Amino acid sequence: MTETLRVGWAGIGKMGAPMSRRVLENGYPLSVYEPLPENRASVVAQGANVAHALEDLVEASDVVMLTIPNDAVLRQLTLAPSALVDLLKPGQILVEMSTVSPEISAEIAEALGRKGVAYLRAPVSGSTITASSGMLSVMVSGPEAAYRKIEPILASFSSKRFYLGDGEEARYLKLVLNALVGATAALLGEALTLGLKGNLSVETMLNVICESAVASPLIAYKRDLLVSRNFDPAFSVSQMMKDFDLILGAAKSDHVPMYLASMIRQQYEAAFADGLAEKDFFVLFEQYERLAGMTRDKTAAPETLKAI
Numbered sequence: 001m002t003e004t005l006r007v008g009w010a011g012i013g014k015m016g017a018p019m020s021r022r023v024l025e026n027g028y029p030l031s032v033y034e035p036l037p038e039n040r041a042s043v044v045a046q047g048a049n050v051a052h053a054l055e056d057l058v059e060a061s062d063v064v065m066l067t068i069p070n071d072a073v074l075r076q077l078t079l080a081p082s083a084l085v086d087l088l089k090p091g092q093i094l095v096e097m098s099t100v101s102p103e104i105s106a107e108i109a110e111a112l113g114r115k116g117v118a119y120l121r122a123p124v125s126g127s128t129i130t131a132s133s134g135m136l137s138v139m140v141s142g143p144e145a146a147y148r149k150i151e152p153i154l155a156s157f158s159s160k161r162f163y164l165g166d167g168e169e170a171r172y173l174k175l176v177l178n179a180l181v182g183a184t185a186a187l188l189g190e191a192l193t194l195g196l197k198g199n200l201s202v203e204t205m206l207n208v209i210c211e212s213a214v215a216s217p218l219i220a221y222k223r224d225l226l227v228s229r230n231f232d233p234a235f236s237v238s239q240m241m242k243d244f245d246l247i248l249g250a251a252k253s254d255h256v257p258m259y260l261a262s263m264i265r266q267q268y269e270a271a272f273a274d275g276l277a278e279k280d281f282f283v284l285f286e287q288y289e290r291l292a293g294m295t296r297d298k299t300a301a302p303e304t305l306k307a308i
Contacts, residue, residue: 004028007153008051008061010077011098012040015124016067018131019097021046022157031060058087063150065095070242071104078108090116093146097122097138099178101246102171103253109142109168118146122154123174127221127234135159141170175250178243179261182281184218185240186264189285192226193292203227222282229286231279240281241268 005028009020012034020043024030030048033056034040044050051057054077057064064084068074074096078084085108088094094117096105105121112119120142130136137160140147147163154161164170195205206223209215225231233239244265251258267284276283289295 005062005150005153006031006060008033008057008064009043009048009067010034010054010057010064011067011069011073012036012043013067013069014128015131017042018128019067019124019136019157020048020065022131022134023153024048026153026156028153028156029060031057033057054083054087058084058089058092061092063093063095063153064088065153066097068098070098071100074098074100074104074108079111085111085115085117088112088115088117093118093120093150095120095122095150097124099123099174099243099246100171102168102175102250105168105171118143120146120150121168121170123170124158125174125177131157138162139164139170139173141165141167172250175243175247178240179247179258181218182240182244182268183260183264184216185222185282185284186267188219188226189282189288192285193288193294196289196294197292222280225280225282226285231276231283231286233278233280235281236278237268237271237281237283238277241265241272244268 007023007028008031009016009023010033012020012032017039020030020032024043024046030043031051032040032043032048033051033054040048040050049060051060066074066077068077076083084094094112096108096119109119120140122138122140124136124138126136134157136158138154138158139162140154141164143166144163151161164173192202192205196202206219206226210220210223244261247261248258248265251261267287268281271284271287274287276287
């Protein structure tokens with residue numbers, strides 16, 4: 001690395017915290033903008049500086065990276081008066097790594113383009129565990145020269161990086177992946193419920209599934225959660241609903257029929273109505289059981305079920 005870029009980071013949440021810690025550990029000066037002291041505490045303890053305003057963050061940074069929850073927060077951070085679009089200067093780079101709509105992303109790209117500021121879309125695929133271990137995958141689109149310049153920073157928390165083009169390609173690929181992730185939880189829940197009706201245990205089914213032609217890293221990662229029925233959220237039902245709204249919004253804008261995605265979105269809506277909004281999205285499994293007339297004796301082994 002011939003140049004040590006100064007990194008600014010806005011949004012130190014579940015993913016932003018381990019990702020930004022990896023940047024620090026790889027020797028980059030880091031400033032963080034995060035209104036909740038408890039969220040930024042672990043990163044500050046490792047040596048990050050605190051930026052108390054966006055102006056401070058921009059002043060201290062060559063590259064500003066964002067990990068934020070949704071379009072509304074992104075709009076406030078970038079397009080509002082005196083926000084990043086107003087503050088960033090030519091030569092600086094904005095890297096946005098969240099799951100947001102192609103529409104707002106294109107709006108930001110146009111605004112920054114008029115100022116000569118490089119804007120990279122760089123959503124990630126993985127979990128908090130893979131973020132902590134530096135094993136995320138990153139999908140990147142935007143100016144290629146800017147991507148090559150900041151690729152060593154991305155390498156701090158990722159094992160795979162894919163440069164996809166100079167527009168919104170990374171946004172669309174992230175929506176493609178999340179459509180498949182959300183659909184996997186729905187289809188697996190249905191399939192496991194069918195197997196339970198046939199006197200198979202969840203553990204037996206997943207042992208075989210994980211060694212079969214339909215094995216996937218996602219199912220392997222969720223295996224223990226499903227066997228133990230511990231649906232503490234790594235990614236919640238409400239978060240998946242937000243992502244499916246983005247998927248279907250993009251499909252509507254681009255006139256892409258998505259029959260299955262529309263049905264799966266309604267299954268998450270039903271889970272939300274059932275009070276499961278903040279459970280892990282694989283909790284759809286238990287909802288399918290109830291629809292099949294099965295309930296679990298909570299005092300017995302995880303797979304012990306009876307007819308309602």
